Amino acid sequence: MKTNYHTHHELCGHAIGTCEDYVLEAIKNNYQELGFSDHAPNSRVDDFGVRMKPKEFTTYLEDIKYVQEKYKNSLTIKKGMEVEFFYDHAKYYEFLKGELDYLILGQHYISHTKQMNDLKSSFALTSDKDIEIYAEFVCEGMKTMNFNILAHPDLYMCGYQDWNQKAITVAKKIIKCAEKTNTILEFNGNGFRRGTRNTPQGKTQPYPRIEFWNLVKEHNVKTIFGVDCHSPEQIYDTTIKEAEVVYKNLGTNQVEFLFKK
Numbered sequence: 570m571k572t573n574y575h576t577h578h579e580l581c582g583h584a585i586g587t588c589e590d591y592v593l594e595a596i597k598n599n600y601q602e603l604g605f606s607d608h609a610p611n612s613r614v615d616d617f618g619v620r621m622k623p624k625e626f627t628t629y630l631e632d633i634k635y636v637q638e639k640y641k642n643s644l645t646i647k648k649g650m651e652v653e654f655f656y657d658h659a660k661y662y663e664f665l666k667g668e669l670d671y672l673i674l675g676q677h678y679i680s681h682t683k684q685m686n687d688l689k690s691s692f693a694l695t696s697d698k699d700i701e702i703y704a705e706f707v708c709e710g711m712k713t714m715n716f717n718i719l720a721h722p723d724l725y726m727c728g729y730q731d732w733n734q735k736a737i738t739v740a741k742k743i744i745k746c747a748e749k750t751n752t753i754l755e756f757n758g759n760g761f762r763r764g765t766r767n768t769p770q771g772k773t774q775p776y777p778r779i780e781f782w783n784l785v786k787e788h789n790v791k792t793i794f795g796v797d798c799h800s801p802e803q804i805y806d807t808t809i810k811e812a813e814v815v816y817k818n819l820g821t822n823q824v825e826f827l828f829k830k
């Protein structure tokens with residue numbers, strides 16, 4: 570692998586390592602371009618240990634700037650963030666875009682009312698309505714054109730599990746929306762760390778779900794591999810190498826570099 574744009578940072582509270590720790594591992598593993606995309610601060614989401622505090626945003630930018638200068642001859646380093654789509658957040662995305670090179674949409678929550686006070690984790694969606702709303706959130710997000718990549722688009726299968734007609738409809742909606750908005754779909758390597766479980770379709774990791782990616786193949790949509798590392802040694806470990814083989818064999822329209830050389 571030559572690039573990775575899904576890299577976390579200890580500031581979020583559930584990852585370890587500073588920018589330098591990740592950069593050294595990336596260089597060791599012959600990456601050419603590395604993008605940081607830690608969980609974006611959001612004062613309106615009350616989820617301790619999930620994201621940096623708003624006042625830590627400057628620390629994050631400074632830490633990236635430090636490695637960009639120090640390692641400029643060995644690695645191209647980009648500034649990004651992984652952020653959820655919420656309604657009424659237009660100004661927030663404008664602010665983030667002004668400070669960063671790119672944004673990844675990672676829809677870790679949905680709301681049945683489009684409000685901020687009844688957020689439900691996207692890892693635990695179980696009903697048809699839940700996953701319909703998940704599709705609505707990610708599509709509304711993509712339509713804002715603020716996001717370069719949609720992380721783990723098939724995250725809704727984590728709780729839903731059954732690849733039935735509803736799951737297919739939701740997948741098609743997401744994939745078509747990515748195609749229309751030219752958003753790159755991320756095949757998430759970190760999902761391979763979450764073990765396997767029994768589903769009506771047999772034993773599989775919660776995500777990525779191969780059925781989803783077989784549908785992606787039928788559309789004119791770009792895909793990218795995301796390591797989603799939460800510790801430096803995960804950058805190119807055996808799990809990522811296994812996931813990479815699965816990804817390479819998918820036959821999707823795969824891009825490696827997010828920025829033109």
Ligand SMILES: [Zn+2]
Nearest residue numbers: 577583608799
């Ligand atoms: Zn995380």
Ligand SMILES: [Zn+2]
Nearest residue numbers: 575651675797
């Ligand atoms: Zn992530």
